[in-house]
Amino acid sequence: MPISLKDQVALIVGASSGIGRATAVLLARDGARVMASARRAERLQELKDSLAAEGHAVEIHAADARDAAAMAELADATRQKLGPIDILVYATGTNTPDRSMKRLRPPIWDELIRTNLDGAFYAAHAVIEGMRERGGGHLVFISSISGRAPDASGPAYQASKHGLIGLAHAIRLEEKENGIRTTVVNPGLVDTELMEKRPVKPTAEQLAVALLPEHVAEAVLACLKLPPRAVIPELTIVPSAM
Numbered sequence: 001m002p003i004s005l006k007d008q009v010a011l012i013v014g015a016s017s018g019i020g021r022a023t024a025v026l027l028a029r030d031g032a033r034v035m036a037s038a039r040r041a042e043r044l045q046e047l048k049d050s051l052a053a054e055g056h057a058v059e060i061h062a063a064d065a066r067d068a069a070a071m072a073e074l075a076d077a078t079r080q081k082l083g084p085i086d087i088l089v090y091a092t093g094t095n096t097p098d099r100s101m102k103r104l105r106p107p108i109w110d111e112l113i114r115t116n117l118d119g120a121f122y123a124a125h126a127v128i129e130g131m132r133e134r135g136g137g138h139l140v141f142i143s144s145i146s147g148r149a150p151d152a153s154g155p156a157y158q159a160s161k162h163g164l165i166g167l168a169h170a171i172r173l174e175e176k177e178n179g180i181r182t183t184v185v186n187p188g189l190v191d192t193e194l195m196e197k198r199p200v201k202p203t204a205e206q207l208a209v210a211l212l213p214e215h216v217a218e219a220v221l222a223c224l225k226l227p228p229r230a231v232i233p234e235l236t237i238v239p240s241a242m
């Protein structure tokens, strides 16, 4: 039977839109005590207000995942406001229309690696010691099918997503003896704001069959709701028609 997430403390990084926002909503509805973070404070406030209207109180904290100190402060603020952190979901990510090798430049490369990969390490680093001390916790990283098979998402995106899968599995092997579970989720096409960062937007026909953010959020929840003796190390979720 799936476990309840009631009163578990969940930190979601990248919660202002898309998959992270949908995950924050489902976790709050399941009774988790949620800290939602991203850079856009007004989007976080909108999320807080919309969940409050449903009767769910969530905390928000604007922070830039590319900044290790900001991730440490975010983890501290979460512990202060909600208590020890049980769950981290890293749903932060970006891409660029200038994704091809012809157009990619060092600052764009740096931006993608910092956002998609460095931030995941900073966030995990900020929460893991507390999990270790308490002998439990669950880290979930949103990577991509682009981290498993070559596609048109660009060298920087694919390198960052391969790296994120490596980071997740390495943490899992090291930390399982400390009771910490680690899951990396690789979605296929999801209809989110990330589509705006493509050089060519998906067609209406493609978007009509793409995953919705809440589909990926449901998969994240299914992983989180397994009993502590079980873990899904890596999960792929793609649109059934693609």
Ligand SMILES: NC(=O)c1ccc[n+]([C@@H]2O[C@H](COP(=O)([O-])OP(=O)(O)OC[C@H]3O[C@@H](n4cnc5c(N)ncnc54)[C@H](OP(=O)(O)O)[C@@H]3O)[C@@H](O)[C@H]2O)c1
Residues within 6 Å of the ligand: 013, 014, 015, 016, 017, 018, 019, 020, 021, 037, 038, 039, 040, 041, 043, 063, 064, 065, 066, 091, 092, 093, 094, 115, 116, 142, 143, 144, 145, 186, 187, 188, 189, 190, 191, 192, 193, 194, 195, 213
């Ligand atoms: N959409 C897809 O087809 C697809 C497929 C596979 C994997 N993914 C992955 O899924 C994850 C979520 O993306 P999404 O599709 O849900 O796109 P999205 O709606 O654009 O969400 C991206 C989230 O990342 C946050 N973010 C970006 N840069 C940040 C930074 N420096 N610091 C903190 N937060 C930052 C954004 O918030 P702020 O801008 O407010 O900071 C936003 O909340 C990404 O890792 C993406 O690569 C997406």
